[in-house]
Amino acid sequence: MDISKYIELVFTDYTLRTITLGTAILGAITGMLGSFAVLRKQSLLGDAISHAALPGIAIAFLITGAKDTNTLLIGALVSGLIGTFWIKSIVTKTHLKSDTALGLILSVFFGFGMLLLTFIQKQPNANQAGLDKYLFGQAATLVESDVWMMAIVTGLCLIVMLTFWKEFKLLLFDADYTKTLGFNTKFIDILITVFIVLAIVLGLQTVGVVLMSAMLLAPAAAARQWTNSLAKMVFLAAIFGAFSGVFGTAISSTQNNLSTGPVIVLVASVFVAFSFIFSPSRGLLFKQIRVLKNRRDLELHKTLAFMYHIAETHDNISHPHKIKLLNNFQGYTKSTLQKLVDKNYVERNGSMWNLTQIGFETAANLYTKQETEDE
Amino acid sequence: MNSAQIEIQLIASLVAIACAIPGTFLVLRKMAMISDAISHAILPGIVIGFFVTQDLNSPVLILLAALTGIITVVLVEYIQKTGLVKEDTAIGLVFPALFSIGVILIAKNANDVHLDVDAVLLGELAFAPFDRLLIGGTDVGPKSLWVIGSILLVTISLLILFFKELKVSTFDTGLSASLGFSPAIIHYGLMSVSSVTTVGAFDAVGAILVVALMIAPAASAYLLTTDLKKMLALAISFGVFSAVFGYWVAHWLDASIAGSITTMLGIVFLLVYLFAPSKGIIAVMYRERQQRTEVSLLTFLLHLKNHEELEERHVNHLYEHINWQKVRARSVLDLAQKNNMILIEKNIVSLTKKGNEFTSKAIDYIITNEDSQIEDMKDDFFLFRG
Numbered sequence: 001m002d003i004s005k006y007i008e009l010v011f012t013d014y015t016l017r018t019i020t021l022g023t024a025i026l027g028a029i030t031g032m033l034g035s036f037a038v039l040r041k042q043s044l045l046g047d048a049i050s051h052a053a054l055p056g057i058a059i060a061f062l063i064t065g066a067k068d069t070n071t072l073l074i075g076a077l078v079s080g081l082i083g084t085f086w087i088k089s090i091v092t093k094t095h096l097k098s099d100t101a102l103g104l105i106l107s108v109f110f111g112f113g114m115l116l117l118t119f120i121q122k123q124p125n126a127n128q129a130g131l132d133k134y135l136f137g138q139a140a141t142l143v144e145s146d147v148w149m150m151a152i153v154t155g156l157c158l159i160v161m162l163t164f165w166k167e168f169k170l171l172l173f174d175a176d177y178t179k180t181l182g183f184n185t186k187f188i189d190i191l192i193t194v195f196i197v198l199a200i201v202l203g204l205q206t207v208g209v210v211l212m213s214a215m216l217l218a219p220a221a222a223a224r225q226w227t228n229s230l231a232k233m234v235f236l237a238a239i240f241g242a243f244s245g246v247f248g249t250a251i252s253s254t255q256n257n258l259s260t261g262p263v264i265v266l267v268a269s270v271f272v273a274f275s276f277i278f279s280p281s282r283g284l285l286f287k288q289i290r291v292l293k294n295r296r297d298l299e300l301h302k303t304l305a306f307m308y309h310i311a312e313t314h315d316n317i318s319h320p321h322k323i324k325l326l327n328n329f330q331g332y333t334k335s336t337l338q339k340l341v342d343k344n345y346v347e348r349n350g351s352m353w354n355l356t357q358i359g360f361e362t363a364a365n366l367y368t369k370q371e372t373e374d375e
Numbered sequence: 376m377n378s379a380q381i382e383i384q385l386i387a388s389l390v391a392i393a394c395a396i397p398g399t400f401l402v403l404r405k406m407a408m409i410s411d412a413i414s415h416a417i418l419p420g421i422v423i424g425f426f427v428t429q430d431l432n433s434p435v436l437i438l439l440a441a442l443t444g445i446i447t448v449v450l451v452e453y454i455q456k457t458g459l460v461k462e463d464t465a466i467g468l469v470f471p472a473l474f475s476i477g478v479i480l481i482a483k484n485a486n487d488v489h490l491d492v493d494a495v496l497l498g499e500l501a502f503a504p505f506d507r508l509l510i511g512g513t514d515v516g517p518k519s520l521w522v523i524g525s526i527l528l529v530t531i532s533l534l535i536l537f538f539k540e541l542k543v544s545t546f547d548t549g550l551s552a553s554l555g556f557s558p559a560i561i562h563y564g565l566m567s568v569s570s571v572t573t574v575g576a577f578d579a580v581g582a583i584l585v586v587a588l589m590i591a592p593a594a595s596a597y598l599l600t601t602d603l604k605k606m607l608a609l610a611i612s613f614g615v616f617s618a619v620f621g622y623w624v625a626h627w628l629d630a631s632i633a634g635s636i637t638t639m640l641g642i643v644f645l646l647v648y649l650f651a652p653s654k655g656i657i658a659v660m661y662r663e664r665q666q667r668t669e670v671s672l673l674t675f676l677l678h679l680k681n682h683e684e685l686e687e688r689h690v691n692h693l694y695e696h697i698n699w700q701k702v703r704a705r706s707v708l709d710l711a712q713k714n715n716m717i718l719i720e721k722n723i724v725s726l727t728k729k730g731n732e733f734t735s736k737a738i739d740y741i742i743t744n745e746d747s748q749i750e751d752m753k754d755d756f757f758l759f760r761g
Contacts, residue, residue, distance in 0.1 A: 038460070038461075038464055041461055041463060042463075043460075043461065043463040043464040043466075043467040044408055044463045044466060044467050046467070047411070047467060051583075089656070090648070093656050093659050093660075094598060094648070094654055094656070094659070095597075095654065096402075096594055096597060096598070097405045097407075099405050099406065099407040099408045099463075100402050100405070100407040100590060100593075100594050100597075101594075102407070102408055102411075103407040103408050103410065103411050103586055103589075103590040104407075104587075104590045104591050104594050104644060106411060106586070107411070107583050107584070107586040107587035107590060107591065107637060107640075108587055108591060108637055108638070108640060108641030108644065109641075110583045110637070111583055111584060111587050111633065111634045111635075111636070111637020111638055111640070111641065112634065112637065112638045112641060113634075114583070114631050114633065114634035114637070115625075115628070115630050115631055115634030115635050115637070115638050116630075116634075117631075117634075118630040118631035118634055119628055119629075119630040122629050122630065136478065210415070210471075210474065211471050211474065211475060213467050213471060214467065214468070214471030214472065214475075216467075217464055217467040217468055217471075218468060218471075221459075221460050221464050221468055224459075224460065225459060257482045257483055258479060258482060258483070259478065259479075259482055261475075261478075262474075262475035262476075262478040262479050262482075263475070263479070265471050265472065265475040266472060266475045266476070266479070269468065269471070269472040269475075272468055276454075276457070276459055282459055284457060284459075
């Protein structure tokens with residue numbers, strides 16, 4: 001199937017349109033809220049919350065006996081919140097560290113959820129089939145009302161975020177200062193946490209319990225590499241998340257036997273890898289290039305300094321010297337000499353070289369801080 | 376109890392012991408989440424290993440999968456070292472990606488692979504006794520019993536051999552490095568043992584239970600003791616208890632054994648978390664309340680010491696001036712009276728000789744922060760024990 005045909009299908013085919021739209025909105029909201037989770041150093045909280053939501057789904061089903069998505073998600077929300085606040089209480093009230101608390105709640109809640117799910121499966125209730133779609137998610141089961149639900153929550157989240165933007169930002173970077181300013185930090189903190197839990201719960205149906213944390217982290221971690229501004233980061237993370245959703249859906253729908261959740265996660269991971277390598281200011285590639293450039297500059301400076309010390313011993317700074325003289329100096333190569341010539345610091349005549357006036361002055365200023373020109 | 380049931384409980388108990396040992400060190404080293412990452416990330420290793428060997432219990436598969444676990448750790452550390460993201464984010468990025476690859480590999484080869492993602496997460500302990508190891512035609516027991524048994528044997532011998540080194544490097548990395556034990560070797564050794572244990576146990580009990588068995592017993596034990604050997608012993612007993620008890624609960628509910636064992640672990644932790652003698656939540660809250668009352672008491676005594684005027688020392692004044700709620704004021708007053716520190720005559724409160732001395736000492740302590748002066752007060756008051 002070629003691309004134009006696929007794009008046409010996205011707009012005409014009901015299922016594909018719903019799924020694409022759903023995953024895109026999901027990617028956007030998780031990316032947005034994920035930025036806060038990543039910056040608050042709560043990256044793995046998402047993992048714990050999504051696992052902790054599982055027993056809620058099972059209990060909601062046991063109580064209502066119906067498989068209505070919204071009811072199940074409310075159950076997930078409640079149990080996710082219980083898990084989150086239990087983690088917080090373990091960390092603050094005991095000497096167990098956050099990693100232990102996270103791993104503990106994650107595995108225990110998930111195990112309990114699985115116990116309930118297997119228990120439900122043995123029940124004589126024909127309605128129970130399909131609850132395990134929440135484990136890995138099934139984007140194919142998205143219907144229009146689910147997408148509306150996601151859109152409404154995203155809208156709500158946007159409104160709250162814009163209203164409390166200043167407070168969120170303050171709390172993120174300087175919690176103590178926020179407190180001294182008189183803001184209710186506990187309230188803001190709970191507000192952010194609740195929205196993160198909400199976003200995770202929304203994604204359970206699509207991506208599933210196990211992989212949901214990546215949806216939260218990956219777009220934010222990718223966005224972080226491109227900017228130092230929170231607003232830009234949140235915006236970029238939303239874009240990355242949405243594109244992961246769209247591309248992931250596209251790839252999985254054109255292949256057989258490819259579930260959407262893992263593909264979306266892999267696409268998001270590719271975004272992260274790309275950002276890690278190619279981001280201009282923080283990326284590994286440009287960092288390496290900068291290191292190499294600095295090393296070359298240093299060699300150039302060393303050569304120039306060496307020449308300066310030779311030239312210093314003569315009255316006339318432009319007194320020519322043999323190139324051979326430079327050979328026992330480490331930083332010297334033919335190319336560095338050529339570069340110095342190109343920069344007009346040095347003149348070369350056959351096997352002789354001499355410093356120019358500019359070169360002499362630059363070299364003299366090399367180790368003083370007066371040099372304003374950035375090489 | 377038939378022989379299959381005994382075998383299941385035996386396997387579950389061995390897994391519990393094999394997980395509790397590395398788990399204790401992971402919890403102490405604040406690397407508990409690494410076990411979660413490993414347990415997810417070994418999936419592609421298992422799938423690829425399965426393509427190669429066609430046998431879930433083959434040692435080659437276990438080594439291949441354990442290698443994936445170690446690769447995960449290395450990858451997490453590499454990403455962390457670039458400084459682009461924090462450690463926890465690095466963990467959260469690596470394992471879902473690897474797990475996704477595993478899920479996709481399984482889905483794409485669904486026809487060739489007798490592997491089911493649900494089974495990967497949950498394991499199927501109930502079927503473990505049916506897969507038997509035959510040596511020369513004789514039945515020597517379930518395969519997974521042998522697998523986990525040998526892993527446990529290796530783990531225990533490593534633990535005994537390197538106990539001192541592990542202990543030192545866990546609590547003081549700097550000291551252990553200066554003593555000549557390479558922290559890197561111990562770190563990767565522990566990671567390797569964790570990976571191998573995770574892989575070996577995962578067939579029997581699934582990825583999530585491995586995490587639970589590693590973290591929950593150790594976390595519960597850590598709330599009860601600060602002695603490493605006791606902590607190991609406690610963690611192992613919690614694990615084995617949950618394994619056996621969880622099995623019977625699952626039997627009774629006719630539900631997943633792994634899920635039931637995990638739930639038991641959760642209940643054990645919850646009980647310890649609530650009722651642990653000094654670090655449990657009830658003990659902590661009781662202590663905090665005591666301390667609050669004692670601070671109030673001290674404030675009150677100081678107030679009395681500083682005011683000679685009768686109206687400042689009237690009982691009703693407590694409510695107005697110091698602005699305590701009545702209940703609080705009552706309990707503070709009672710506490711002071713019980714300790715013979717105040718006298719109440721006609722609703723006028725005054726310090727006794729003992730109360731006067733106590734207050735002076737307390738002020739001295741607050742100002743100088745010297746312990747020796749208040750030794751005898753420590754028995755009565757939590758406040759000065761900190």
